[in-house]
Amino acid sequence: MRIGILGSGLMGGKLGTIFARAGHEVVFSYSRSHEKLEELARSSQGKARAGTPRQAAQEADALLLAVHWSRMDDVLGKAGDLSGKVILSCSLPMNTGDTELVVAHTSSGAEELSRKVPKARVVSAFNTVPSEVLFDVFEARHKKARPSLMYCGDDEDGKGTAAGLIRDAGFEPVDAGPLRIARYAEPFALLVAQLAYEGTGGPELAYRFERMGK
Amino acid sequence: MRIGILGSGLMGGKLGTIFARAGHEVVFSYSRSHEKLEELARSSQGKARAGTPRQAAQEADALLLAVHWSRMDDVLGKAGDLSGKVILSCSLPMNTGDTELVVAHTSSGAEELSRKVPKARVVSAFNTVPSEVLFDVFEARHKKARPSLMYCGDDEDGKGTAAGLIRDAGFEPVDAGPLRIARYAEPFALLVAQLAYEGTGGPELAYRFERMGK
Numbered sequence: 199m200r201i202g203i204l205g206s207g208l209m210g211g212k213l214g215t216i217f218a219r220a221g222h223e224v225v226f227s228y229s230r231s232h233e234k235l236e237e238l239a240r241s242s243q244g245k246a247r248a249g250t251p252r253q254a255a256q257e258a259d260a261l262l263l264a265v266h267w268s269r270m271d272d273v274l275g276k277a278g279d280l281s282g283k284v285i286l287s288c289s290l291p292m293n294t295g296d297t298e299l300v301v302a303h304t305s306s307g308a309e310e311l312s313r314k315v316p317k318a319r320v321v322s323a324f325n326t327v328p329s330e331v332l333f334d335v336f337e338a339r340h341k342k343a344r345p346s347l348m349y350c351g352d353d354e355d356g357k358g359t360a361a362g363l364i365r366d367a368g369f370e371p372v373d374a375g376p377l378r379i380a381r382y383a384e385p386f387a388l389l390v391a392q393l394a395y396e397g398t399g400g401p402e403l404a405y406r407f408e409r410m411g412k
Numbered sequence: 413m414r415i416g417i418l419g420s421g422l423m424g425g426k427l428g429t430i431f432a433r434a435g436h437e438v439v440f441s442y443s444r445s446h447e448k449l450e451e452l453a454r455s456s457q458g459k460a461r462a463g464t465p466r467q468a469a470q471e472a473d474a475l476l477l478a479v480h481w482s483r484m485d486d487v488l489g490k491a492g493d494l495s496g497k498v499i500l501s502c503s504l505p506m507n508t509g510d511t512e513l514v515v516a517h518t519s520s521g522a523e524e525l526s527r528k529v530p531k532a533r534v535v536s537a538f539n540t541v542p543s544e545v546l547f548d549v550f551e552a553r554h555k556k557a558r559p560s561l562m563y564c565g566d567d568e569d570g571k572g573t574a575a576g577l578i579r580d581a582g583f584e585p586v587d588a589g590p591l592r593i594a595r596y597a598e599p600f601a602l603l604v605a606q607l608a609y610e611g612t613g614g615p616e617l618a619y620r621f622e623r624m625g626k
Contacts, residue, residue, distance in 0.1 A: 303517040303599075334624035345622060348603070374603065375610055382606065385517075385599035389562070389588060392596065393621060396589055402624045407607060408559060410548035410616045 201363070202254030202261045204228050204273050208329040209288050210264030211238050213367065216336045217262075218244025220366040227254035228265060228273050251276040255283065260359050262324070263287040267307060268294055274314060281317035284356040286349075286363065288324035290384055299384060308350070308380035319356030322380040323349035323364060326387045328394040330401040332367065339368030345404035348372040348386075350379040372407055415577075416468030416475045418442050418487050422543040423502050424478030425452050427581065430550045431476075432458025434580040441468035442479060442487050465490040469497065474573050476538070477501040481521060482508055488528060495531035498570040500563075500577065502538035504598055513598060520594035522564070533570030536594040537563035537578060540601045542608040544615040546581065553582030559618035562586040562600075564593040586621055 199222045203214040206229040215238065218224040224246040226235045235248035255261060255277040263285050265273045270289065274280070291307030293300050301307050308322035326348055327335075335345055347369035351357045357373065364371040374383060394403040413436045417428040420443040429452065432438040438460040440449045449462035469475060469491040477499050479487045484503065488494070505521030507514050515524050522536035540562055541549075549559055561583035565571045571587065578585040588597060608615040 299517065303513065331624050338624065345624070348607075372607065373611065375606055379603065379606055382599040382603035385596040386603050389593065389596035389600050390621075392589055392593055393562075393586065397587070399623050404622050404624055406620045406622060407604075408618050408620060409613050410545050410552065410559070410618055 199223070199259040200257055201225070202227065202258035204251055204254055204261055204263045204277060205265035205269070205289070206235055206238055207264060209324065210262060212329050212332045213262055213264065213324060214238060214246065215242040216332060216367050217363065218242040218246040219336070222366070225249040225254040225258070227251045228276070252278045255280060258283065260284040260286060260363065263289055263311070265289055267291045267300065270311065270314070280315045282319070284319045284321065284359045285311070285315065286321050286323045286360050287311050290325055290387055299388070302385065303381060306378070306380035306384050308377050308384070312352075312377060319351070319353035320377065321349055321351035321353070321356045321360040322377060322383060323347065323360045326383060326390055327404055328391060328401045330394070331404050334402050335368040335404055337368075343406065344368060344370040346370050346372045346407045348374045348383060350374040350377055350383060352377045413437070413473040414471055415439070416441065416472035418465055418468055418475055418477045418491060419479035419483070419503070420449055420452055421478065423538065424476060426543050426546045427476055427478065427538060428452060428460065429456040430546060430581050431577065432456040432460040433550070436580070439463040439468040439472070441465045442490070466492045469494060472497065474498040474500060474577065477503055477525070479503055481505045481514065484525065484528070494529045496533070498533045498535065498567075498573045499525070499529065500535050500537045500574050501525050504539055504601055513602070516599065517595060520592070520598050522591050522594035522598070526566075526591060533565070533567035534591065535563055535565035535567070535570045535574040536591060536597060537561065537574045540597060540604055541618050542605060542615045544608070545618050548616050549582040549618055551582075557620070558582060558584040560584050560586045560621045562588045562597060564588040564591055564597060566591045
């Protein structure tokens with residue numbers, strides 16, 4: 199698959215690297231420096247290159263949207279027409295201080311994004327684990343018990359693409375239903391962040407949903 | 413320990429039974445019928461009896477508050493003075509149709525409860541798993557990998573009591589910090605409910621936080 203990364207920071211940089219190592223063709227875009235994008239492409243050791251948001255979006259089978267919420271309109275403007283595109287969004291709708299959600303309860307970041315690009319196929323994914331755990335999970339992908347990663351969305355094709363990429367990254371995809379479930383998933387992401395960054399034991403935290411008595 | 417159950421429905425009935433089987437002294441209270449309370453006490457096969465909310469609260473080392481949000485003021489009024497009491501609350505602040513949170517984002521059910529009984533030691537616990545999984549987890553408590561159960565609160569003594577009871581019930585307690593984290597935990601509970609009741613595989617769902625690379 200061709201995967202465009204919109205926002206090559208902690209999440210986007212690592213996930214793009216993982217997608218490239220899993221055999222996908224990746225375009226890294228939207229970082230403060232073009233050099234960083236080129237370094238990411240080089241060090242990914244896969245089929246990856248640096249580009250503009252528009253280049254990342256062109257011909258992409260899936261886009262990973264991993265920008266700070268405050269940069270959302272800017273990156274969407276630069277990416278161009280996203281009609282029909284599958285967008286996996288891991289952007290949480292945080293305030294500029296990253297202390298709380300600016301959209302919650304009666305809506306969610308994922309739903310707001312979907313309203314901004316109504317012809318795109320938005321899936322909320324990869325936002326419920328800290329970036330610090332991603333490489334550990336990818337490296338452990340051949341072990342039996344994988345961590346879960348929940349995703350939600352209203353477009354079945356988009357969700358299928360998301361599930362495949364979640365599996366490529368070493369997680370077990372967990373379909374949580376329609377996009378409005380992001381209203382629960384985004385606060386859950388903050389709970390995971392609290393445990394990862396304020397708890398004891400370090401930020402390499404993942405989670406697993408388990409059915410008991412089976 | 414003496415444990416008073418305020419609200420002996422699906423959660424309270426099962427958790428009271430589990431606490432009694434774990435060796436605690438339990439008083440079941442606040443059900444539509446006194447007969448149901450007596451049946452719960454009998455079938456728990458432990459040191460359990462039926463009582464009024466006031467009897468459940470008297471001399472209790474810990475109270476489990478497991479009523480529907482709409483009954484909160486009523487049960488608190490009937491329980492009497494709760495100063496100094498450790499209250500484990502698993503009540504989510506749901507509307508009467510159980511479709512959404514009536515308190516969220518800028519506050520939480522646990523924080524509202526704490527304002528109602530400011531001299532009690534409120535801990536939010538046992539609200540992030542469905543009642544259907546409780547007996548399965550309790551029966552599997554001697555296995556190595558226990559499911560997690562997160563809790564949060566502002567009173568260290570209360571949290572210590574909560575952690576012990578969580579362990580008695582077969583879960584691994586996960587301290588998520590202060591009571592305001594219930595703002596994330598309560599939507600997380602709805603996410604778990606969505607997966608349990610709308611997902612495939614049945615409602616016997618638990619979760620486990622895992623630190624990777626250790």
